[in-house]
Amino acid sequence: MINTSEIDNSIESAAQNIAHHDESDNRMFGFIIFLLSESVVFLGFFIGYYVYKTNAVDWLPAGVSGLEIREPAINTVILVSSSFVIYIAERCLRQQNLWGFRFFWLLTMLMGSYFLYGQIIEWQGLKFGFTSGLFGGTFYLLTGFHGLHVLTGVLLQSLMLIRSFIPGNYDKGEFGVEATSLFWHFVDVIWIILFLLLYVWQ
Amino acid sequence: MTNISIPEIDIDTNRSHEPEDWRRFFGFSTDHKVIGIQYIVTAFFFFLVGGVFAMIIRGELLTPESDLVDRTVYNAMFTMHGTVMLFLWTFPVLAGLANYLVPLMIGARDMAFPRLNAIAFWMIPIFGIVLIGSFLVPGGPAQSGWWSYPPVSLQNPSGNLINGQFLWLLAIVLSGISSILGAINIVTTIFRMRAPGMTWFRMPVFVWAVLSAQIIQLFGLPALTAGAVLLLCDLVAGTSFYDPAKGGDPVLFQHFFWFYSHPAVYVIILPVFGIFSELFPVYARKPLFGYKVVAVSSLIITGLSAVVWVHHMFASGTPGWMRMLFMFTTMLISVPTGIKVFAWVGTIWGGKLRLDTPMLFAMGGLVMFVFSGITGIMLAAVPVDIHVNNTYFVVGHFHYVIYGATVMGIYAALYHWFPKMTGRMYNEGLGKLHFALTFLGTNLNFFPMHPLGLQGMPRRVASYDPEFAFWNVIASLGGFLLGMSTLPFLVNIVGSWVQGKKVSANPWRAIGLEWLIASPPPHENFEELPIVVAEPYGYGMNEPLVSNADKL
C-alpha cells in the first residue's frame, strides 16, 4: 500500500515537473513573441520620427537649438550597464545564490530608477512641451513611451524581488525572473536606438 | 507514453469542479471549446447589430436624396457598420473557430495559455460596449469612417474630450490588445502543443491558415497601434502629428493604417481559405489537391501581405514610382491565391460530391471569391484604380470578399462543425433555404455596386445623383433580403441545439483528429494524446490517421 502510493507520488511529481517545465517553456515562447510584436510599435514610432525629421520645414521649435547630450549620455551608460547587472543576478539565481540574486537584482532596480529620475529631471529642464510642434511631440512620445516600459520593468522587478522571499519559490528557476530580465534587455536595446535617433542624430 | 498520460489525470481532477451544463458559457471558463463558442455567439450578436446599421444605410440609399436620417447619423452608421463588422464580427468569429478547432485538430488538450485565452475573449464584450455606448455621448459616435483619416477624425464639433472618436480609438486599442493576446496564444499553441507525430506537413490546412493569419496580427496590429496612439495624442493632447495646419502629415496615418488594415483582410480571408480546404475534401470524398503547396501558400501570402498596403493610397498623393512598385507586389499576391483556387477546383473535380449545406456554402463562397479576386486585380492596376478608387466599385469588391467569401465560408464552417460542437444535427431543409437566400441576397446587394462604381458613384455618400437610382434600389432590396436570410439560420441553430437529432462522433465520415472523439468532445478533448501517423486528407486511401484511435 505504502509502496505503491509512494511510487504514484514520485511519478506524479515527475510528471508535474515535466508539465511545469513545459508550461514555463511555453510561456517563454509566448513572451518572446510578445516582445517581437511590441518592438513593432517602437519601430512604427521610429519610422514616424524619421519621416517627420527628414521632411519637416521647421523641425526645432522657436528658441530651441537642440538637445543637451551630456546628462542623457550618463543616463544611457547607467541603463546599459544595468543590463549586465541583471545578467549577474540571474546567474546567481541559477547557482542557487539567493542573496547574491537579491543584491544584484536590487542594484538593477536602483539603476533603472535612477534612469527614470534622470529622465524626469531632463524633462523639467526643457524649454519645449508635448505640443511644441513635431519635434516636441515625437521627443516626448518616444521618451515617454520608453519611460513607461522602464517603469513597468522596475515594477516587475520589485514583484520578483518580493516573491524571492517565499521559501523554496525559486528553487527550480523562475519564469518571471527570466522574462523580466529579457524584458529589461529589450528596453535597453530600444533605448540605445532611441538615444542614437534623438540625441546623436541632431 | 506513460509519462505523458499521467499529468492529464492530475489536471482533470483539478478542473472537474467547473460546471458542465449551459451555465459554463456565461462564466469565466478556460476550456478552449467553451471560449470558442463564446466568441462565435458574441460575434454573431454583433453581426446582427452591424447588419441593422447596414439596413439603415441601404434604407437611406433607396432614394437619391438624403431623406431617411440626418447626414451625421448616416455618417455614424457607415462608420460603425464597418467597425462593428470587422472588429466585433469577423475577427472574433474567426478567433472563435480557431479557438475551438486548432487544439482539436493538432491533438492538444487545450490552448497553451487557457486563462489568457479567457481574458482575450472577455475584452470583446467590453470594447463592444464601449463602441456601442458611444451612441450615448453628446456629439454621437465617430463619424469619420472606419479608416478615421485625419484631419476629419480630428475635427471635434461637440468640443468634448470624451467624444465618439475618442471612444472609437479606445475600442480599437482594446480590440488590438485582445487580438495580440489571442495571436500569441494561438501561435504558441500551434508551435508547441502538437500531438506526437503531428509534424508540420501533417497539420490540416486550416491550422496552417490560422497560423499565417495570426502572424499577420503580430506584426501588423502594433503598427496600427502606433498610428492610433499618435491620433489619440492629436485628438486629446493637442499635438500636431497629423494636423497639416500645424506642420503635421495626415498621409503618414494612412501608411500606419493600411500597413495593418490591408493585411487585416488576409487575417480574415486566410482562415476562410482554411475552411474551404477542410470542407471540399470531405464533401468531394477526395484528398486535398496539392496539400503541401496549399499549406505553404498561406505563409507566402502572409509575407506578401506586408508589402502591398500602398495600393489603398494610389490616389492619396503617392509618387509614381511607389504606385508602380506596389502595383507589382499586389499583382504577385494573386499567384499564391490562384494556386489555392485551382487546388480546390482540382479537389472537387472528379469526386463524389455531396451537396450538404456546408458544401453549398463553401462552393458559393468559392464562386464569389473568384469574382472578387478578378475585380481585385482590376483594382491593383493603377490606371483603373485611379478611376474607381473610393467608388462603389471598391465597396462591391470587398463585400464580395467579406460577405461573399468570408461570411459564406464562416456559415459553411458553422454548419460543418455544428454536430461536433453540440452533438446534434442541424435541419438540412432550413440550411438549404438559408443558403439560397444568402447567395441570392449577396449577389443582389453587392453586384450592383460594381456598375455604380464604374459610373463614378463615390462611396460613403448619403445622397447621390438620380442617374444612380436604379442599381441602388436593387442593391437595397438585396440588402434587405440578406437581412432576412439570417432568420432561418437563427431558427435552425437555436432549434437544433435544443432538440436536433443526436449524432455520432463523425456524421460526415470526415478525416481529422476532431472527428475521432465524441460529439461534443469531452472536457480535455483526448483521453490519451493521439499519435499521428498520416497526412490529413487520406480520402479513398484506407489508411489510419492515428495509431491509437481506440484509446482517444
Added chain:
Amino acid sequence: MKKQTILTLAIAAIGIAAISWWVGQESYTWFPPQASAESILIDRLFSVLVTIGSFVFLGVVGALIYAVLFQQAGKYESGDGPPIEGNIPLEIVWTAIPFVLVMGIAFYSYKIYDQMEIRGPMEHDHSAAMVMSGSGDEIEVIAKQWAWEFRYPAQKVTSTELHLPVNQRAHLILKAQDVIHGFYIPAFRLKQDMIPGQAGNFEFTPILAGKYRLRDSQYSGTYFAAMQANVVVEPAADYQNWLRRSAATTPAIAHNTAFAEYNQKSTRAGWKTIVPAAPPIVNYSNPND
C-alpha cells in the same frame, strides 16, 4: 487523355474565350462618356482585364457547375473518389501561368500609366517652378468643407463651375483648405487626393465637349455627398467668351448645397456638425445647381 476529352476541352475553351471577348467589348459601355484623352487608355486597359477576368471566372465556375451536374454521389453511395493527392506538372503550370499573366498585366498597366503622363503630387516641388514660367492658363481648384471654387488668376475670374477648353491640356493646381478632399471627374477617369498644405499639380486633356460632374472622392465629413460641381468642356471660342463675360460680372454669393441645408431647419434628429464654410463669392455660378 483521350482524344475526345481534349477535343471537348478545346471546344469549351474556345466557347469561353468567345464569350469573354464579347464581355470585354461590352465593358466599354459600362463607363460614363470618354471625355478625356486619358479615359480612352483606361477603358482599353479595363476591357483587357475584363476579357481575361471573364475567361478565368467562366473557366472556374464552368468546372464547378460541371462537377455539380455530373459528379454528384448517388443518394446511397458511400464510396470515396479517386485518391489523387496532386499533380506536380499541373501545379507548376497553374503557378507559372498566373505569374506570367499578372506580371504581363502589371507591365501593360505600367505602359498605360506612362502614356497618361499623370503628374504625381510628389513632383510638385520642381513643377511649382514650372507653373511660374507656365503659359499662365493654370486654374486653381479650391476645396473646402463643403464647396468647390475655381479661380482663373490670369483672367481674374472666380467660379463654382469648372470650365475647360476642349482638346487643350488643362493645368490645375489643387488646394484643399481644411481636410483631405478628392478631385474626381468620372467622365475623365481621373482622381487625385488634395492634401491640405500641399498644392498639387494636375494635368489632363478633355476631348469631348459637354457637361460633367466633379465629385469629392475622399470622405470629408458631414456634407461630403453634397460636395459636387459641374464641369463644362466647351470649344475654345466659347471658353474665351465665358471667361470674358464672367470677368465683367460683379462677384455674387453662389448657391451652396451644404450651407443651405445646414441653415434649413431639419426635422430629423442629428448630431452637432462642423459648420459649413460660407458660400463662395464668385463672378460666375450656375443658378440651377
